[in-house]
Amino acid sequence: MTVQPALSKSRYISGAQCRLRLWYDCYERDLAAPPDEALRAVFETGHEVGELACKRIPGGHLVAHDHRHIPEALEETRRVVAAGNAPALFEAAFRHRGVLVRADIVERLPGGGWRLTEVKSTTRLKELFVLDAAVQLWTLRGAGLDVREACVLTLDRDHVYDGRRHDLNALFRLHSVTERAEALLAAVGAGVRDMQAMLAAPAAPDIAPGGHCFDPYPCPYHAHCTRHIAPPDHGIDELPGLRKEDRDRLEAEGIREIRDIPEDFPLAPLQRIARRAVVEDRPVRHGDIAKTLARRSQPVRYLDFETFSPAVPRFAGTRPYDAVPFLFSVHTERADAPPDHEDYLHETDDDPRPALAERLIEALGCRGSICTWSGYERRVLRGLAAALPGRAGALRAIEARLFDLLPAVRDTVYHPEFRGSFSIKTVLPALVPGMSYADLPIADGQAAALGYVQALVAGDPEERRRLFDGLRAYCARDTLALAELCRSPALADNKGFATR
Ligand code: SF4
Numbered sequence: 001m002t003v004q005p006a007l008s009k010s011r012y013i014s015g016a017q018c019r020l021r022l023w024y025d026c027y028e029r030d031l032a033a034p035p036d037e038a039l040r041a042v043f044e045t046g047h048e049v050g051e052l053a054c055k056r057i058p059g060g061h062l063v064a065h066d067h068r069h070i071p072e073a074l075e076e077t078r079r080v081v082a083a084g085n086a087p088a089l090f091e092a093a094f095r096h097r098g099v100l101v102r103a104d105i106v107e108r109l110p111g112g113g114w115r116l117t118e119v120k121s122t123t124r125l126k127e128l129f130v131l132d133a134a135v136q137l138w139t140l141r142g143a144g145l146d147v148r149e150a151c152v153l154t155l156d157r158d159h160v161y162d163g164r165r166h167d168l169n170a171l172f173r174l175h176s177v178t179e180r181a182e183a184l185l186a187a188v189g190a191g192v193r194d195m196q197a198m199l200a201a202p203a204a205p206d207i208a209p210g211g212h213c214f215d216p217y218p219c220p221y222h223a224h225c226t227r228h229i230a231p232p233d234h235g236i237d238e239l240p241g242l243r244k245e246d247r248d249r250l251e252a253e254g255i256r257e258i259r260d261i262p263e264d265f266p267l268a269p270l271q272r273i274a275r276r277a278v279v280e281d282r283p284v285r286h287g288d289i290a291k292t293l294a295r296r297s298q299p300v301r302y303l304d305f306e307t308f309s310p311a312v313p314r315f316a317g318t319r320p321y322d323a324v325p326f327l328f329s330v331h332t333e334r335a336d337a338p339p340d341h342e343d344y345l346h347e348t349d350d351d352p353r354p355a356l357a358e359r360l361i362e363a364l365g366c367r368g369s370i371c372t373w374s375g376y377e378r379r380v381l382r383g384l385a386a387a388l389p390g391r392a393g394a395l396r397a398i399e400a401r402l403f404d405l406l407p408a409v410r411d412t413v414y415h416p417e418f419r420g421s422f423s424i425k426t427v428l429p430a431l432v433p434g435m436s437y438a439d440l441p442i443a444d445g446q447a448a449a450l451g452y453v454q455a456l457v458a459g460d461p462e463e464r465r466r467l468f469d470g471l472r473a474y475c476a477r478d479t480l481a482l483a484e485l486c487r488s489p490a491l492a493d494n495k496g497f498a499t500r
Contacts, residue, residue: 004199006100007192009135015195016131017216020207024221026199032220038446041453042121045311049121050104052312053153056168057107060088070100081145096142099192103136105153106145113148116140117174121311123157123320125175128216133177134184138192150181155311155320163316171312171320211247234258234278238420239271270414277416283430287412289491296369296403300486302331302339303370303402304478305380306471308449315351317387325380326352326452329475330363331483339483345472349456357384361394369403371482373424378402405482413491428481431490437477442470 005026007015015022024031035043054060061080065073073093080086088107093100105117118133120126133150140147156173198205209226213219236242236250236258246266255261258278267275277284307323315324326346331339344359346352364370372378378399385395410422417430425444429436437443442451448471455467485491 004098004196006095006098007195008100008102009132009139012099012135012188012191012195013128013132015198016191018207018212018219019195019198019205020225021219021221022195023199023204024224027204031224033223035220037450041450046121049155049311050119052166052168053117053119053172054088054090054105056172057088057105059086060090060105060107061086062090063092063102065093073102094140094143094145096139097192098196099135099139099142101136101139103140106140106147109148113146114140115149115151116147117151117153119153121155123155125152125154125177126216130177130180131184131188134181134188137181138185138188148178149176150178151176157319157321159313159319161313161316161318166312210251211244232256234416234419236261238278239267239274240420240422241268241270242420270410273414274416274418274420277414281416283413283415283490285413289408289412292408292412293486293491296371297367298333299365299368300333301364301368301370302333302479302482303364303372303377304329304475304482305377306445306448306452306475307380308452315353323380323383324352325356325384327448327471327475328356328360328363329472329479330360331476331479333483339480341476341480343472343476345468347455347468353384353387357388357391357395360384361391361398364398364401366397368401370398370401371403371405371486373404373478373482374406375404378404405485409485409491415490424478424481424485428485432481432484432488435481435484437474440470440474440477441466442474448474 005011011022011025014025054062063073063076063080065076070093073091074095077089077092077094080089081092086108088105089103090105092103092106094103095101103116104119105115107115107117109115116133116136118129118136120129129152133152137147137150152175153172154175156171158173159167159170209222209229213222213225219225235256236247238258250261250265258275261267261275273284273286305325306327307325309321309323310318311320313320313322318324327343329341329343331341333339342363344356344363346356381395381399381402385392385399388395406422406424409427413431415427415430418426421427425437442448451467451471455464455471458464458467
């Protein structure tokens, strides 16, 4: 280990989370878990948003040399800044005291000096972004650039796309963080010195995994750091809604397992039920689910939507990250027979909502309860009604028939295998043995949204069909799961349950 690696803004943020994470980033990168599809999609969204953000400033100069050509990027940045004719630089490179920064945007201010802008694909300004800006401000000023403003550019949730062209000034919101970033400069300087001293040491720092491994981001070295630690059987993190202060208190007392929590430890009612289920190793019934389900009117249907949420709106009337439904599944109960199934998948890249709403209204008829899992379907229906005023009456009538099964189960039943989660993905295999999502190529909502976007751009018709089939199978499983759950002996009788 002869040459000390340069710090960058992302490495500084890693080091601020955990010095060991920074050490691994610099010296043992292979230990990191590879990014999953969801993380890769976040990166792609970041690129799309970053490119649009640069288009806000016509005539800006892109420093295109990549990370393998840093000397060239530094030289090009120096030359363009000195030439004085480009209104802005994108991906400009600066180095100061061993910290190398590629700034998203540096822009000349009319009165002299520069504005530094960090582009984020979120819609909210987070505290962490200010630290990100502060690291860059420290580096750029140290490198001799007269930076007078530090900003973070996010997407603006108030922007409604008109369906014709994007107004880039309305799509983005510029947050000035100059004072807040300046207040962090001394700490950044001290942090850089400390991190560099740590990286110059002969061995990695000795840091045990803990809550910091997921704050602010899940650490990609977690599997490596915890490889010798046996996971708890039913860890305290399985307590529903556990507050951080209670978690810290339990940890301070050396309690990792739910079953070791003392009887007199102050727990919320649902947490007490979860503790009892784990201690007695059997499900607990704490309410009358049959009575709740009997309130439904016939015919009983089960509904699920799949949605995708483009960062940059694609359809008229939508905002950044609005959820756009592209698929629904409906199962309808029949006496002494498997439930009927209907679905609709919008297979072209135009706005799915008008055609989907028509098919939905048809599939759901005018009578009977429509069961869902959580309030998500209600929100999607309201969005559809707002987007399609001509069908708003019919969609509101559907909304009035919704029956949310999640609170019905949460308020009456707890199984140790819920492991603190009331996701249908965990509730289903616990209460309907043999039924799960494990056999499906697409097995969660995030993968479904990604799969849909991939299918729309897939050049290979077979790949497209495979993805569409996977989406339909997943959505159908969601509604069949609800139907099977309601018919299951676990909800119908008390066998094997502790009751109170
Ligand atoms: S898993 Fe935790 S302890 Fe290990 S490097 Fe990451 S943050 Fe640090």
